[in-house]
Amino acid sequence: MSAASFVIYAQQYILLAITVIAGVTAAVALVHAAITRPDAFTAVDAQTKTFWVAVLAVSTLLIWLVQASLGFGLMFFLAAITAVLVYVVDVRVRTDEILGRSWFRKNA
Numbered sequence: 001m002s003a004a005s006f007v008i009y010a011q012q013y014i015l016l017a018i019t020v021i022a023g024v025t026a027a028v029a030l031v032h033a034a035i036t037r038p039d040a041f042t043a044v045d046a047q048t049k050t051f052w053v054a055v056l057a058v059s060t061l062l063i064w065l066v067q068a069s070l071g072f073g074l075m076f077f078l079a080a081i082t083a084v085l086v087y088v089v090d091v092r093v094r095t096d097e098i099l100g101r102s103w104f105r106k107n108a
Contacts, residue, residue, distance in 0.1 A: 015068040022068070022077075026060040026084045033087065036095050044094040052087060059083045 033056050038049040046052070059080035066073035066080075096102065 015070075018068040019063065022081055022084070023060065023063045025088065026056060026063050026080070029084050029087050029092065030056040030060050032092055037099070040095040040098050041091070043098050044091070046091045046094065052091060055083050056087060 030053065033049065033052045036049065041047065041049045041052065062076050062080040063084075066077045068074070068077055
């Protein structure tokens with residue numbers, strides 16, 4: 001195997017790993033948003049539950065359909081990842097604080 005083909009294969013596997021990690025994260029965020037009470041979103045001054053479920057559903061579809069590639073689809077992939085990360089690091093944390101849930105972290 002030449003060095004060029006090794007680099008191409010390594011790049012493909014790295015992009016596949018990024019797609020799988022992003023897709024699983026998006027699916028978990030979508031499930032979290034779907035099972036969270038609607039009043040929790042308004043209590044933390046976030047968008048409505050319907051908004052977040054719709055955004056996360058579209059993002060999950062885009063992540064799995066477009067996948068991490070170096071073509072034109074990369075723009076849509078990055079937009080989907082950004083939406084998922086905003087939910088995961090901001091909205092999910094605040095709604096869990098309001099509801100007293102502790103997904104993925106230990107209670108102190």
